[in-house]
Amino acid sequence: MTAAHTDRPAVTPEEPVAEPAGRRLVTRLAATPEIGVIATVIVLFIVFSAASESFAGVSNLQTMGFDLAQYGILALGVSFVILTGGIDLSLGSVVALTAVVSAWLNARAELPAPAAIAVTLLLAAAIGVLHGVFVTRLGVPPFVTTLITLVAARGAALAITKGFPIDGVSETFTDLNAYRVLLIPVPTAIFIVCCVAAWVFLERTYAGRQLYAVGGNREAARLAGIRTERRIMLAYVVSALCAGLVGVLITSRLSVGQPGVGQGWELTAIAAAVIGGISLSGGAGRVVGVAFGAILLVVINTGLVILHVSPYYQQIVLGLVLAVAVTTDRIRSRRLARARRATP
């Protein structure tokens, strides 16, 4: 009777039967959902390096490293929320608020840098918890919840500073930005660490897999005995913490607490995540994609400057590049799908 099954075609296991290793690798690659964004990054990188020798130079790469740390960490954080099927629009404002608060604590309240940073991160976490409560307990849509914070947090940053940057941040604080670990700026290093941590959590821990489950089918997850509310709460806290971390890094980079910083970064971060393959309907997407999504945006932005594109034209060019990248990627994956269906 089991025999009767095993010879049934429709349900043969995934892997196509023996195939030359070479071709297999290629097909495997073509099948990786993230391949599109990765390829784009590589292509653009080559193009830009060819166009200007300084592009691939250490100091320029380091500059890109700083930007990458900012957008990348935000993208990672928001990915957690998106995986649960939610969204976090508050990132940019939380960055501004935490940037200002950390500066204020350090410069005005004269807390030593580490203490100031710790307190700031606590504040960020608290914001995350608040989001979690609104979404899980009150059932307010994530979009609305975080939109309110988008307004309120920005407002708070403004109210604290009355619009003037907070100066007088201590050396130790700004050093966070000055140092390099084997040529890698500290913020970039932090970003890399975050990537690894996120990967381990999402791919290799039960909690991580459960996060996917919650995003994939919340009711089912509940019935399967998963503590969905905790997972969702966690996602929002992670997201807010990342924003707080970026806020701290910015203040250390600017050496002042600037309330105007981070305007619209939430969209950049979400864009990076989505371009990297995180599905906005939740439950699908991987860390690699997010990382490369962020890299892509940074590479394009720097490239435009390197190529002397007039600031009046940079945005439209950026838009066109993205359009081309996305379109080609879609066409690839559709080809793939068709090919799949063709082979029965």
Place this chain on the structure above:
Amino acid sequence: MTAAHTDRPAVTPEEPVAEPAGRRLVTRLAATPEIGVIATVIVLFIVFSAASESFAGVSNLQTMGFDLAQYGILALGVSFVILTGGIDLSLGSVVALTAVVSAWLNARAELPAPAAIAVTLLLAAAIGVLHGVFVTRLGVPPFVTTLITLVAARGAALAITKGFPIDGVSETFTDLNAYRVLLIPVPTAIFIVCCVAAWVFLERTYAGRQLYAVGGNREAARLAGIRTERRIMLAYVVSALCAGLVGVLITSRLSVGQPGVGQGWELTAIAAAVIGGISLSGGAGRVVGVAFGAILLVVINTGLVILHVSPYYQQIVLGLVLAVAVTTDRIRSRRLARARRATP
């Protein structure tokens, strides 16, 4: 056998059994999902009018009318897209682009105002079609599709003007704004017309119903013989057209084509729609809610100015007001749900 069926309790009409008309109205009201936002609007309006006699004054109401036209029309447009389960982030940028283009056509290319407006709206429609094609044919997520336009359209506006406002718009063009229909500014009147049109389409035409169906369960709609792609396409065209209309109204209001206009309005519009009860997962929500969602935002914004709230605190106050409004509304609807379950 047939007997076995017909003696089943046949389908009963919806009206629940007799209930005192008064109580019935109340319960009906409490059950309307939009009641929360409507109530908030009324309360705030009373508060503000009490606080300052100029608030309810004709000329201030007219000013609010202009703002309402801007945000309201956008909110209506984006609601169509959200109902299909999509999102349109390009609104603000399309507003800027169309504002600039219409001015350019009228002032530089010296087209008569009506022609300029017509061509501009055509452009807007074209953008909508483009979105539709990306989403339906290429399967690019709406978020990404419209995010690209957000960047590109803004870029185009900047590239066309080099940041310069385009001056020399003709009288007839600006008159669009100057005239009043029984004290109601033309743009506000246009908004009202749009509301009615949207209501008729969504509630009273089968195409509108199919739009809801597509948002509710796209596969089911498809298998039920609905041309899902056309409906989705329609939604994006409507959304873009609304943005174009707003762009035209703004140029006529400012009497110059300003590339900087409309920054971040997509969020305001989406917020209005969502606060008004449009579900971001698609397939649910009504025009009344959207209209009042927009009114709410305009009332708060103007109120804060009228009450001389310090500009450094306005945003944070706005945030708090929204938070309170949303929370109380959620609590109401949960109470209601519980009450429903209680009555045997």
Place this chain on the structure above:
Amino acid sequence: MTGLHKAYGTTTVLDVPELVLHGGQIVALVGENGAGKSTLTGILSGIVRPDRGTVEVGPSTLRPGDPVHAQQLGVSLVAQEFPLFGQLSVAENLLLGRPPAGLFVDRSAQRRQARALLDRLGAAIGTDRMVETLTVPQQQLIEIAKALGREPRVLVLDEPTSALGPVESAAVLTAARELAAAGAVVVFIGHRLDEVREIAERVVVLRNGRLVADLTAAEATEQRLVRAMVGAELSDLVGEPATAATDRDAFTAAGLTAPGIGPVDLTLRAGEILGVAGLMGSGRSRLLHTVMGAIPRTGGTMTLGDRSYDPGSPADAAAAGVGLVPEDRKHQALLLDDSVRWNVSLAVLPTLSHRRYFLSPGRERTFAAGAAAAAGVKCESIEQPVRGLSGGNQQKIVFGRWFAARPRLLLLDEPTRGVDVGAKAGIYQLIEQAAADGMAVLVASSELEELMQLTHRIAVMSRGRLVRTFDRDQFSKEAVMTAATTGAPR
């Protein structure tokens, strides 16, 4: 279980003073659609919170409405709608609910355990496949394997075999028996009375939420069960099609091919009911989807009536007069959060509108009420969201939708999946009515008896092809099964 009571709004859907289930026994729970079976089992497994009453499992009392606690007490449920995670692998779906063994996932162990569970059901499904790429039947198997994996003390199977072909059903029933033999309680909900009587040692009958009969297997004759369920005598189920098919060709497919199916040649005459049998994955659904234009066909020609028929989309098909009742009502047919009215009128909206574009609410309401009643839908009001309806009632709504559209060719994929005997007979009548009115009907089903009762001919599919067609006089379970299992290889 004692004093259980559950009401939604004004209607009491369950009122069971006492029900005791003994270990080591398979108890069948039968009843019409909407009788309260899923509600009862839902309460038992903590998904549904009763208004009154308690559930004791062994010594301890179940915390009402707490599915996690229910699982801790060893109650595990195979629900009517399978709550699976499309984006996770089969293995993860099978094991995710388990209390984590430490912080990190041991994937190889996960694979091994998953494979073991699947083999118990003889399901050769790759453990790394993403569940959303699986078919409905396969998903049902996963769901069952998941429940078995919890080594439950109480196993509830809510229509486990409704989506399965004969072979798979057999495997599931064996597994259930083994579990019972090991001392667990197995509650089995089903509408196939023969199956019920084959497996159950005790049969409990619900009607309108009340316990109306509690019989031993011996007492439970088909007659008695049906009387108890329907509360009325049923003229024994339709023996054979009332009307003979005409000789006008209504639909023909020649060399029809599509991803994974064909070439398929078949001819349907007006008024004919053609059954499509086959094992799961044999291509029945895909054939229907292809005819409906939902899967782009790669070759061959089709004619509908006397015109050539080339649907680019289901919309074209619907316009040409073809309708499809899909097998997965939840994902392929229903707007769960919308009203019965919306769902019933979905396929005929244009015809309900006046001046080409505008809906007339009055007309729609009368139409919807009529269509719902005609399909024998049980609901408080046509404004009630369909999510609240029982599985069978939901199925009837989908059927009502298409039947009201009066297409020339009606495609039915598992049309009576999860539909009770009484309603089933009703749907059969509707189908025959359709045929009598000159519609051509193509019925894909995993229930051979159903096909043998209902159809004029049965076409057997295997590996995407039509391997053989039987006329009524040739009908025999054995022959059909052999054709299905040993279908002509590619």
Place this chain on the structure above:
Amino acid sequence: SKSGGDGAGPAAAPPADLPGSITFNDDDLGKIAAEIKTQVAGKNLADVRVAMVINNPSAFWREGEAGLDNAAKELGVKAEFQGPQGGDLTRQLSILDTLRAQKVAGYTLSAVDPAAARAPVDAAISAGIDVVAIDSPLPGTREPVLYLGTPNFEAGQQAGEAMKKLLGGKGEVAILTGSLTATNATQRIAGFQKALEGSEIKVVQTLADDADPAKALSNAQTALQANPGLGGIYAVWSYVGPAVGQAVQAAGKAGKVFVVADDAEPKTVQFVKDGVIQAMILQRPYQQGYLGVYLLTALKVLGPEATNKIIEPYVTDNDGVRTLSSGIGLVTRSNLEQFQAGLTELGVPAQ
């Protein structure tokens, strides 16, 4: 009915005691340019690459870009024009670092936030790249950076003085600005308030529109309704002037509510003609672009000493910052034509 018509009537001319001035500091700066030109004559300038980094791609800087291009043509050096999209602070810092990586000879910088710009500027200087601050000074860098321009604070102060004269020293005013955080806005507002100190003029309302021209108009209209006794409005940022002018005109308060606006957008100019706006406060972005290139070229080719020798006579010291003022222009109805003639002469793109 058609609104605003009532306001369009002939408005009160600005009080006689508000003379315009558009001499800026062009004579001195012109001398510097000439001197540099003669000294670098004959040197190979082909591979001198300089850049101008603005704080925000906006109309204001088109004049500066024209200056940049003219100077580059005259000297035959390569000059590029850079700025962060949407005036994003960190993007500007990245641009500065990118320029450093590209080893340009030097750049002029209008910092989004001077304090924040310190680090990258220090890095640039230690990498041998010359930096000249334009628009707003760069205090606190490791090596003092020459500042070419007019402090926004000073511009705001000028606006305040003008407003004082217009109101005769007492009344209610409102400030309408594009931003409450951007340095050039905060500085101007601070300067404006400084100028009003001691007078009986009080600022009853400050409104920001987050760089949104439409909101600027709504703000202006609401402000007029919220403050019936309003006597004057200071419009910070270029597009705010037209918005205010339009609101005032529509409210029929032209000449009753005095308006002082920054920058010379076409509409603003028009409103000055019509007497709706009484004064425009102008900086000299043209010179900041034009002389910027000359200074950077000199610093590169002639070296610091020589360059300093040339500019020394004209440099002033504003609390520690070596400053070459580009002057401030006050344009009223009296000197409008003259001003516009000047611009076209400089080859600034037609407005």
